[in-house]
Amino acid sequence: MAVRRTTTPAVPANRCVRATARPGYGQLLRTPGAWRFLFPGFAARLPFAMLTLGIVLLVQHTTGSYGTAGTVAAVCAVAQASAGPQIGRLADRLGQAAVVVPAVVAHTATVGTLTWLALSGAPEWTLYAAAVPAGASVPQIGPMIRSRWMESLGDSPLTGPAFALESVTDELTFVLGPVIATALCTGIHPAAGLVAEAGLTLAGGVAFAAVRHGAPPPARHRAGGRRQSAPAVAGVRLLVLAFLGIGSVFGAMQVSLTAFAEEAGSPGLSGTLYAGFAGGSMVAGAVYGAVRWRRSPQSRMIITYSALVAAASPLWVVHSTGLVALTAIVCGLAVAPTLITGFTLVEKLVPGGSKTEAFTWMTGAIGLGLAAGSTFAGRLADASGSSAGFTVPALGTGLGLFALVALRTRLVPTLAALPRVTVAGSGGTRVLRQERGPVAVD
Structure with a gap:
């Protein structure tokens, strides 16, 4: 029988890895043209790790309230989470460059406005008003890079290491970003932190948009059937809930570690503590991505998320600087494996033409969870100190784990998400669907 694909384009030979080769980071980084978008992409995504903490440090300085600072940061994060999927959808439809350049210009202008309002002692409500466009205009560089990897790799088994590399890169930005923002x-x-954030966003975003290699073609130019929206997939909606819990860890840790450092009499320590948390996640992500796992990503998602809940739970009962630093690192160790597995599931659940949108739903969920985490942690830290703020990660991840366990069957890909394969034979043609493994008959 002759086999040919009908809805996914053939992948050029130089973009595939031989089935007999063991996938790894070395092979991945030898993908032709990858470095052309990785370097500017890193410069463009680093400022995102500086934004929330930069807002917290500036607004707390000008208002004297962690609650206000956390709420302004939360408004910014909510706006980012709300607008991010729309930016991702536009990038799928119009192309990445057509979306990135206007976004970075708008972001630079609105962050500058927010900074000026905070320094001039403007009314509190104006800070919230300025935080909305500042968050809504955040360029979705991370999801766009993930889409470029998918476009460059096709059905290669290197997609797993690619997601691991992206999570490690995300964590590296969260190692460097808070340290840079705090130092400035x-x-x-x-x-100074927000000024640097705006400048880096503009320069990195324009450089990233100028590189067209690996960018998926606009959806209007793709052959195939009607495009399915990412939220229409039940598994994506479940992962959004799970990623909300992960986001609550990020938001609560930023605010609570800042409050703890202030209580300890060393405000500059907050960036170092948060870097330890992000550094633990980065190391775990690198190791996790190098392993060829036999368990399904569905079962791994439950396992890694359970580990995250267990690691986040003791944060609120430790009080010494050494123990807080150690506990933060342990918590970080569980974050990247959970993110890598979640993004792997998204790639399997969502049909082609909606990848960037789906990835932005995940990052948007993290941003929304970050907003809730920073808000609640800020209010609790104002009322009862940093220990109270540290209860938020345990509660947020606990709710996420409950949703995952209760609805775990939704994480299995449906036939609509799998690439079509047409088999022609003497008895006619049959449409099959295949997921990098045994072929399943429609």
Whole structure:
């Protein structure tokens, strides 16, 4: 029988890996043209790790309230989470460059406005108003890079290491970003962190948009059937809930570690503590991505998420600097494996033409969870100290784990998400669907 694909384009030979080769980071980074979008992409995504903490440090300095600072950061994160999927959908439809350049210009202008309002002692409501466009205009560089990997790799088994590399890169930005933002805000000026964030976003975003290699063609130019929206997939909606819990860890840790450092009399320590948390996640992600797992990603998602809940639970009962640092690192160790597995599931659940949108739903969920986590942790830290703020990660991840366990059957890909394969034979043609493994008959 002759076999040919009908809805997914053939992948050029130089973009595939031989089935006999063991997938790994070395092979991945030898993908032709990958470095052309990785370098500017890193420069463009680093500022995102500086944004929330930069807002917290500036607004807390100008208002004297962690609650207000956390809420302004939360408004920014909610706006980002709400607008992110729309930016991802536009990128799928119009192309990445057509979306990135206007976004970074708008982001630079709105962050500048927010900074000016905070320094001028403007009414509190104006800070919230300025935070909305600042968050809504955040360029979705991480999801766009993940889509470029999928476009470059096709059905290669290197997609697993690619997601691991992206999670490690995300964590690296969250190692460097908070340290840079804290150093600038405490060593130069309270506004210096946001000024640097805006400048890097503009320069990195324009450079990234200028590189067209690996960018998926606009959806309107794709052959095939009607495009399915990512939220229409039940498994994507479940993962959004799970990623909300992961986001609550990020938001609560940023605010609570900042409050803890202030209580300890060393405000500059907050960036170092958060870097330890992100560093633990980065190391775990690198190791996790290098392993060829036999368990299904569905079962791995439950296991890694359970580990995250267990690691986040003791944060609120430790009080010494050494124990807080150690506990934060242990918590970080569980974050990247959970994110890698979640993004792997998204790639399997969502049909072609909606990948960037789906990835932005995940990052948007993290942003929304970050918003809730920073808000609740900020209010609790104001009322009862940093220990109260540390209860938020345990509660957020606990709710996420409950949803995953209760609805875990939704994480199995449906036939609509699998690539079509047409088999022609003497008895006619049959449409099959295949997921990098045994072929399943429609």
